[in-house]
Amino acid sequence: MSIDVGARLRRVRLIYGLSQRELARRAGVTNGLISLIEQNRVSPSVGSLKKVLDGVPMSLAEFFTINVDEAPQIFYGDDELVEIGSDDVSLRLVAAQRPARQLTILRERYAPGAATGDDALSHRGEEGGVVVRGRIELTVGGTTRVLGPGEAYYFSSTIPHRFRNVGREPCEIISASAPPTF
Amino acid sequence: MSIDVGARLRRVRLIYGLSQRELARRAGVTNGLISLIEQNRVSPSVGSLKKVLDGVPMSLAEFFTINVDEAPQIFYGDDELVEIGSDDVSLRLVAAQRPARQLTILRERYAPGAATGDDALSHRGEEGGVVVRGRIELTVGGTTRVLGPGEAYYFSSTIPHRFRNVGREPCEIISASAPPTF
DNA sequence: CTCTTGTGTCCATGATGCTAAACAGGTTGC
DNA sequence: GCAACCTGTTTAGCATCATGGACACAAGAG
Numbered sequence: 510m511s512i513d514v515g516a517r518l519r520r521v522r523l524i525y526g527l528s529q530r531e532l533a534r535r536a537g538v539t540n541g542l543i544s545l546i547e548q549n550r551v552s553p554s555v556g557s558l559k560k561v562l563d564g565v566p567m568s569l570a571e572f573f574t575i576n577v578d579e580a581p582q583i584f585y586g587d588d589e590l591v592e593i594g595s596d597d598v599s600l601r602l603v604a605a606q607r608p609a610r611q612l613t614i615l616r617e618r619y620a621p622g623a624a625t626g627d628d629a630l631s632h633r634g635e636e637g638g639v640v641v642r643g644r645i646e647l648t649v650g651g652t653t654r655v656l657g658p659g660e661a662y663y664f665s666s667t668i669p670h671r672f673r674n675v676g677r678e679p680c681e682i683i684s685a686s687a688p689p690t691f
Numbered sequence: 692m693s694i695d696v697g698a699r700l701r702r703v704r705l706i707y708g709l710s711q712r713e714l715a716r717r718a719g720v721t722n723g724l725i726s727l728i729e730q731n732r733v734s735p736s737v738g739s740l741k742k743v744l745d746g747v748p749m750s751l752a753e754f755f756t757i758n759v760d761e762a763p764q765i766f767y768g769d770d771e772l773v774e775i776g777s778d779d780v781s782l783r784l785v786a787a788q789r790p791a792r793q794l795t796i797l798r799e800r801y802a803p804g805a806a807t808g809d810d811a812l813s814h815r816g817e818e819g820g821v822v823v824r825g826r827i828e829l830t831v832g833g834t835t836r837v838l839g840p841g842e843a844y845y846f847s848s849t850i851p852h853r854f855r856n857v858g859r860e861p862c863e864i865i866s867a868s869a870p871p872t873f
Numbered sequence: 874c875t876c877t878t879g880t881g882t883c884c885a886t887g888a889t890g891c892t893a894a895a896c897a898g899g900t901t902g903c
Numbered sequence: 904g905c906a907a908c909c910t911g912t913t914t915a916g917c918a919t920c921a922t923g924g925a926c927a928c929a930a931g932a933g
Contacts, residue, residue, distance in 0.1 A: 538921080538922085544881060545882090555736070573755055574752045574756065710910065712911090721891070723911095729911090
């Protein structure tokens with residue numbers, strides 16, 4: 510069938526946490542147009558679609574390339590980590606099946622209530638990590654989940670993300686990112 | 692600036708050797724529309740562009756992904772072949788600068804008495820060719836034969852081989868080999 | 874409760890895409 | 904010569920897109 514431009518746009522917009530009006534403002538179009546496109550009530554001109562995507566920003570190539578069906582796995586349960594270590598050195602690999610990984614490991618500790626800031630982070634590369642102690646609220650794109658000890662995450666750093674300790678005890682995470690930003 | 696949809700479409704269409712009318716017929720649109728799009732006199736709707744590309748066929752993702760700037764060179768003039776041989780054995784390479792070549796095509800010219808060297812050649816892949824002018828003595832493994840114009844050869848490059856011009860006039864061969872060694 | 878501010882949807886109208894057909898130029902064959 | 908057929912371009916008119924604004928609903932603040 511035809512490409513579901515509407516669903517794609519809606520997904521992209523929500524991943525970046527924008528309302529129709531906010532996206533419209535950034536793109537220099539009307540909110541009504543965003544609404545009509547997302548409902549597939551119109552087939553936007555390439556020019557219009559480009560304007561809209563410039564507000565994200567995202568290229569037309571990216572837009573038509575992203576797979577809306579199978580989103581890459583973001584959250585991993587305790588039992589979804591792959592053990593690649595030995596008896597005395599346990600190495601449990603996150604996103605083992607994800608191709609072309611390049612990781613730098615960090616150890617992060619969050620005080621109760623601490624967060625990575627009011628604005629969401631967004632930068633090059635990919636990052637992932639494991640909660641060792643405490644509980645952390647992680648927002649990636651439009652999805653939010655509270656992770657506890659043993660649970661993990663892995664996502665592309667270009668998707669806006671934010672960490673916040675919602676527990677009463679310190680939270681500890683073993684994380685990795687690439688390419689190194691520090 | 693904006694994506695040059697017109698140039699992209701024209702390039703795609705010509706790569707596939709279609710006229711505006713033929714593409715229009717396959718796509719179920721009018722030839723006028725193809726013309727207008729290629730001139731960037733309109734910004735086609737995504738739906739229309741998809742219809743057009745279905746006539747190729749090509750996906751929207753492909754369409755926006757292809758690099759329209761660096762069009763691979765198709766035709767090479769005599770002086771556009773890169774010389775990689777020596778004085779008495781001239782090897783002129785086709786599409787030398789093209790990245791990720793799968794094939795090495797050479798126009799070889801042997802001066803009278805010239806040879807590829809005292810030791811026999813041996814490398815990966817397969818190679819073959821046709822003698823265009825003169826006579827060449829080709830030794831492959833234990834077999835030797837003299838080939839004249841119109842005659843050809845094909846063998847696995849791992850078998851030791853050697854070329855030698857046994858005639859009194861220059862010998863010219865068009866050869867091909869894969870994977871590329873240059 | 875009202876008022877404000879956010880969300881997404883709907884509608885009339887002007888802007889633009891798209892079609893059908895005519896047009897102009899080039900090549901082939903009679 | 905000209906007729907037939909190809910090529911890409913242009914144009915009038917109709918269909919569709921895109922806008923600006925109204926509308927309905929929900930969540931908070933006072």
